[in-house]
Amino acid sequence: MIVLKATQDKVLSVLQSVAGIVERRHTLPILANVLIRKTGTQLQLTTSDLEIQIRTSAELDGDVGDFTTTVGARKLIDILRSMPGDQTVSLESAQNKLILKGGKSRFTLQTLPAEDFPLVQEAANFGPAFSVPQKVLKALLNQVSFAMAVHDIRYYLNGILFVAEGQQLSLVATDGHRLAFSSATLDVEVPKQEVILPRKTVLELLRLLSDKEGAIEMQFAGNQAKFSFEGMEFVTKLVEGKFPDYNRVIPKNHKNIITLGRVPLLASLQRTAILTSEKFKGVRLNIEPGTLRVASNNAEQEEAVDELDIDYGGESIEIGFNVTYLIDALSNMNQDMVKIELADSNSSALLTIPDDAAFKYVVMPMRI
Numbered sequence: 001m002i003v004l005k006a007t008q009d010k011v012l013s014v015l016q017s018v019a020g021i022v023e024r025r026h027t028l029p030i031l032a033n034v035l036i037r038k039t040g041t042q043l044q045l046t047t048s049d050l051e052i053q054i055r056t057s058a059e060l061d062g063d064v065g066d067f068t069t070t071v072g073a074r075k076l077i078d079i080l081r082s083m084p085g086d087q088t089v090s091l092e093s094a095q096n097k098l099i100l101k102g103g104k105s106r107f108t109l110q111t112l113p114a115e116d117f118p119l120v121q122e123a124a125n126f127g128p129a130f131s132v133p134q135k136v137l138k139a140l141l142n143q144v145s146f147a148m149a150v151h152d153i154r155y156y157l158n159g160i161l162f163v164a165e166g167q168q169l170s171l172v173a174t175d176g177h178r179l180a181f182s183s184a185t186l187d188v189e190v191p192k193q194e195v196i197l198p199r200k201t202v203l204e205l206l207r208l209l210s211d212k213e214g215a216i217e218m219q220f221a222g223n224q225a226k227f228s229f230e231g232m233e234f235v236t237k238l239v240e241g242k243f244p245d246y247n248r249v250i251p252k253n254h255k256n257i258i259t260l261g262r263v264p265l266l267a268s269l270q271r272t273a274i275l276t277s278e279k280f281k282g283v284r285l286n287i288e289p290g291t292l293r294v295a296s297n298n299a300e301q302e303e304a305v306d307e308l309d310i311d312y313g314g315e316s317i318e319i320g321f322n323v324t325y326l327i328d329a330l331s332n333m334n335q336d337m338v339k340i341e342l343a344d345s346n347s348s349a350l351l352t353i354p355d356d357a358a359f360k361y362v363v364m365p366m367r368i
Contacts, residue, residue: 001067001093003038004060008102009085011060015077017232018047018054020204022073028118033070035117036091040064046119047073051237052201053120058231062090068114071098079107120235123221130190131215132169134229138209140171143182143359145202146328149175156241158199162220165192172246178325179249181360195220196239208232250360251350254341256314258287259354262338265292266330268306272296273323275304282368283323287342288316296323319345320368326351329361 004011018034026032028050035046041064046055079100083089089102100107141160149157152175161172167190170183197205205227209216216229220238227234272283277298286293292310297303319342329351330338341350351361 001065002062003036003067003091003093003098004043004062005088005090006060007085008080008083008087008089011089011091012077012080012085014045014056014058014060015073015080017056017208018045019073019077020207021049021052021054021200022047023049024074030070030112030116030118032072032074033112033117034073034076035070035114035119036068037114038062038065038067040066046117048118048120049200050118050120051198052204053235054204054232055234056232067093069093069098069111070114070117071109071111075109076100120237122226122235123224126219126221126224126226127193128190129217129219130164130186130188131217132184132186134209134214134216135211136184137216138206138211140169140182140184141202141206141209142332144171144173144180145206146332147173147175147178147180147361148199148202150199152176154241156196156239156243159196159239160199160202161194161196161243161246162225163192163194164190164218164220166190172243174244174246174249177322177364178329179246179360179362180329181246181250181362183358193220194243195225196241196243197225197236198239201225201234201236205234208234249348250362251341251343251348254343254347254350256287256312256317256342257339258292258310258312258314258342259337259339260292260308260310262330262333262335264308265338266327268294268308269323269327269330272304272306273327275302276323280366280368281322281324282320282366283326284318284320284368286316286318287312287314289313317342317345319349320366321349321363322366325363329363333359 037044043058083102087102092099098109163170167186172181219226272294276296283296292308294306335353337354339352339354348364
């Protein structure tokens with residue numbers, strides 16, 4: 001049976017949309033495979049890592065009929081990548097194997113039975129579905145995902161908090177040293193729901209979401225989230241645990257406020273970062289009326305100093321930061337201006353966008 005027949009670029013793009021979560025090495029060999037299910041003319045591809053499951057449907061030519069199997073996802077992608085984009089390729093089934101043909105090339109691949117593929121049990125009681133434009137969710141994720149912890153023992157920090165309430169969707173990420181908050185307005189009212197999405201899910205969503213106008217539909221259950229967009233269904237386990245109270249972390253009423261160009265500040269920090277020590281990455285900010293001085297030094301007693309003219313008439317403050325934390329925040333904003341609010345050299349700083357309450361970034365100072 002010819003399971004599918006289409007151009008290489010079409011087949012590859014369908015496969016790549018589900019294969020991001022597939023690890024090359026698995027305790028369960030079948031998890032390295034993609035589940036292929038043909039029903040009539042409809043083709044469905046599913047991958048899983050036991051915590052996340054991605055399914056997509058596609059119309060790719062081939063014989064009409066019912067067929068199901070699993071085959072190595074990465075291997076299939078690697079072979080397809082080695083072929084020209086406009087070449088017609090076909091996948092045929094033959095005695096527990098799949099044969100991939102393209103031009104004068106032919107690859108015979110081993111399969112594993114579809115009934116052994118461990119599908120994720122979907123929760124029975126998902127909450128109400130609500131939608132946001134894909135590009136809105138992608139922008140929100142971009143604005144906060146860099147502040148997620150990577151391998152923190154406080155496992156609930158290795159992800160992003162989603163809070164949907166009323167007509168607002170807010171995303172929060174923190175690694176204990178910095179916190180990023182971003183929010184958007186929904187078209188519908190939703191009852192309050194709070195979930196923590198795992199880091200891997202966040203990175204996969206960022207990879208799959210497009211900047212197009214299309215909407216993404218979301219539903220949350222006690223231990224699962226479901227996302228549907230562009231013929232894809234994405235089900236993920238949630239992180240259990242209590243996320244810190246982010247409202248207590250975001251400073252209020254800091255009296256020293258500077259508004260300056262984001263790009264000049266970012267460039268200044270990137271220059272001074274060159275001479276920070278590998279381990280501490282610390283820079284000193286000296287803020288005085290009219291001037292912001294950025295300075296760094298390292299163990300070799302090298303030193304960098306950079307100055308920016310600013311419109312500021314408040315108190316003089318000297319404060320230290322991990323320069324990477326500031327660079328991350330500024331790189332993930334695309335506005336022209338940034339507002340920095342400070343209390344003193346020992347309190348965390350608040351970075352916001354002027355006249356826009358939708359984004360807040362809090363960074364703890366460091367002793368230098």
